[in-house]
Amino acid sequence: MSQTITAAHSAAIDALHTAYLAALDKGDMAAWASTFAADNARYFCISAENDHRGLPLALMYDDCRGRIDDRVSFVTKVWVGTYEPYRTRHFIQRLSCEAAGNNQYRLTSGFTIMMSAEGGTTAVLTSGEYRDLIEIQGDGDKFRAVFRERRAVYDADVLPRYIVFPF
Amino acid sequence: MNAPMTPFAKPWIANPDGYRVPYEVFTDQVYYDQEQEHIFRGETWSFVGLDAELPNNGDFKSTAIGDTPVIVTRDQNGQLHVFKNLCMHRGALLVRESRGNAKSFDCVYHQWSFDLTGVLRGVPMRRGVRGEGGMPPAFDMANFGLDALRVEVMNGLIFASFSKTVEPLADYLGEGIVANIQRIFNRPIRIMGDYRQYIHGNWKLYAENVRDPYHGSLLHLFHSTFGLYRATQKGFTYMDPSNRHSLLKATASAAPTSASEDQEVYKDVRSYNTEFHLKDASILVGRPEFDDRASLVINAIFPNLLIQQIANCLAVRQSVTHASNAFEIVWTLFGYADDDEEMQMIRMKQSNLVGPAGLISMEDGEAIEIVQDAVIRDGKKTSVLAMGGVHSGSVDHMITEGPIIGFWENYARYLNLGADLKK
Numbered sequence: 340m341s342q343t344i345t346a347a348h349s350a351a352i353d354a355l356h357t358a359y360l361a362a363l364d365k366g367d368m369a370a371w372a373s374t375f376a377a378d379n380a381r382y383f384c385i386s387a388e389n390d391h392r393g394l395p396l397a398l399m400y401d402d403c404r405g406r407i408d409d410r411v412s413f414v415t416k417v418w419v420g421t422y423e424p425y426r427t428r429h430f431i432q433r434l435s436c437e438a439a440g441n442n443q444y445r446l447t448s449g450f451t452i453m454m455s456a457e458g459g460t461t462a463v464l465t466s467g468e469y470r471d472l473i474e475i476q477g478d479g480d481k482f483r484a485v486f487r488e489r490r491a492v493y494d495a496d497v498l499p500r501y502i503v504f505p506f
Numbered sequence: 507m508n509a510p511m512t513p514f515a516k517p518w519i520a521n522p523d524g525y526r527v528p529y530e531v532f533t534d535q536v537y538y539d540q541e542q543e544h545i546f547r548g549e550t551w552s553f554v555g556l557d558a559e560l561p562n563n564g565d566f567k568s569t570a571i572g573d574t575p576v577i578v579t580r581d582q583n584g585q586l587h588v589f590k591n592l593c594m595h596r597g598a599l600l601v602r603e604s605r606g607n608a609k610s611f612d613c614v615y616h617q618w619s620f621d622l623t624g625v626l627r628g629v630p631m632r633r634g635v636r637g638e639g640g641m642p643p644a645f646d647m648a649n650f651g652l653d654a655l656r657v658e659v660m661n662g663l664i665f666a667s668f669s670k671t672v673e674p675l676a677d678y679l680g681e682g683i684v685a686n687i688q689r690i691f692n693r694p695i696r697i698m699g700d701y702r703q704y705i706h707g708n709w710k711l712y713a714e715n716v717r718d719p720y721h722g723s724l725l726h727l728f729h730s731t732f733g734l735y736r737a738t739q740k741g742f743t744y745m746d747p748s749n750r751h752s753l754l755k756a757t758a759s760a761a762p763t764s765a766s767e768d769q770e771v772y773k774d775v776r777s778y779n780t781e782f783h784l785k786d787a788s789i790l791v792g793r794p795e796f797d798d799r800a801s802l803v804i805n806a807i808f809p810n811l812l813i814q815q816i817a818n819c820l821a822v823r824q825s826v827t828h829a830s831n832a833f834e835i836v837w838t839l840f841g842y843a844d845d846d847e848e849m850q851m852i853r854m855k856q857s858n859l860v861g862p863a864g865l866i867s868m869e870d871g872e873a874i875e876i877v878q879d880a881v882i883r884d885g886k887k888t889s890v891l892a893m894g895g896v897h898s899g900s901v902d903h904m905i906t907e908g909p910i911i912g913f914w915e916n917y918a919r920y921l922n923l924g925a926d927l928k929k
């Protein structure tokens with residue numbers, strides 16, 4: 340199925356990934372949320388350890404669009420002043436892409452997140468794999484890709500610190 | 507190693523205006539080494555896991571007590587054992603996987619093989635090769651079994667001790683703490699998964715944090731914002747007779763007696779906001795499941811365990827020490843084996859509350875690290891514990907630092923600090 344993606348859809352998916360990374364690297368939570376489908380979307384951040392064990396527990400479990408919006412508020416409103424500011428750089432490469440019908444694609448990508456704490460050095464936060472269900476919305480030459488579901492499966496068995504921003 | 511005890515000679519001070527702990531306990535290697543010997547490998551029971559993690563014969567996990575690596579295993583007869591994770595030949599780490607199922611533990615270095623009860627069963631080349639080499643006649647495999655710890659299991663919680671003389675677990679915990687274990691572990695559980703978080707601070711800062719009901723609604727603004735826990739809420743602080751363990755309990759209603767009382771209590775609190783509303787409030791919609799209708803139970807068990815019930819979010823948290831300025835929290839979240847689908851979903855949603863990114867626990871990691879970073883050069887300066895009066899012991903409210911004082915009184919006793927710390 341992987342050959343069925345058009346160059347235009349592939350470009351839209353690349354643009355979605357770029358928008359996601361750019362949002363998080365700027366710490367722009369609203370822009371992060373806007374990469375998800377407006378009506379119905381899910382975001383999960385889960386350890387590879389739980390994933391391998393077939394256990395559901397997630398570091399972040401946003402099983403509806405409302406909770407994705409609420410996560411924006413948690414970071415930008417509720418938690419303000421309680422965490423040490425840190426900046427991230429996300430890097431990804433696409434590993435696989437399969438058409439899933441209805442203008443949807445299943446993708447996997449490897450990711451690396453570098454973290455720079457205020458006043459500190461830069462270190463690896465974790466690496467991992469994104470498992471996405473992406474939908475192309477709109478038609479003609481006006482379309483964009485959005486996440487129906489993004490599952491970030493992170494590799495670190497022990498996270499090096501507390502976590503504020505999604506992966 | 508064998509550090510002189512002189513650093514401990516200075517008395518800790520319990521004055522009417524506060525109980526004072528010198529910051530060097532969080533930074534000085536001497537304390538760290540003494541804790542390993544006298545607390546983690548001393549007269550205590552440490553939590554090492556849940557029997558639900560090892561459902562099958564042959565299942566094992568590796569973990570640590572303090573910083574000593576141990577193996578927890580279920581043998582072929584279903585019996586649980588805890589061993590030092592140390593090969594009896596020349597000291598290699600015997601088990602390197604964090605979990606698995608095995609018929610024996612085989613050291614990778616020279617392939618000595620131990621069965622699941624710790625008995626040495628195989629030594630390659632024991633009789634030499636072509637008549638050359640081999641172990642001497644005096645070498646008796648029976649003398650080289652794994653170092654076994656004492657093990658007790660209470661309602662599925664596995665505890666282990668290096669001590670031959672520590673009191674039985676139920677006596678160590680005391681009736682009130684045993685009752686809470688029976689309350690939460692009242693039927694078979696289902697494990698939801700683990701979180702693991704490294705904290706760049708001393709493990710005792712976390713021991714203080716989980717014995718501190720006073721910080722709950724101040725540090726964790728999610729609590730006060732969404733009414734999960736407010737200081738105006740009725741609750742109590744229980745301590746066992748030895749004051750080692752504590753149980754902080756808030757009853758169901760977090761509603762303020764009056765809006766004006768709430769405003770008064772929180773008038774100095776940054777960004778406290780009762781107007782803020784969730785788009786998806788289902789995270790706060792739970793289901794009462796305990797007769798006492800308590801919404802928040804934080805049960806700290808000396809030295810390395812915390813049992814929590816926050817609404818329907820159930821978890822154990824194990825502390826593993828790495829150094830005087832580093833430890834790890836292992837959280838295991840669980841529900842009950844008979845949870846219906848809706849209840850499983852409630853627990854999944856509420857799992858967002860805790861863990862390294864938890865809505866009411868992320869800040870604990872930060873609080874610990876900012877203390878560690880700041881006290882590093884002020885070892886002789888002291889903290890002050892005064893909220894609720896300068897005493898440990900049970901009280902019928904939660905605006906207290908008493909459980910922290912209880913922790914330090916016991917800490918001083920275990921390390922034989924010498925000073926009479928009681929008022």
Ligand code: FES
Pocket residue numbers: 593594595596597598613614615616617618
């Ligand atoms: S160290 Fe384990 S067999 Fe030699």
Ligand SMILES: [Fe+2]
Pocket residue numbers: 715721722725726866867870
């Ligand atoms: Fe806390």
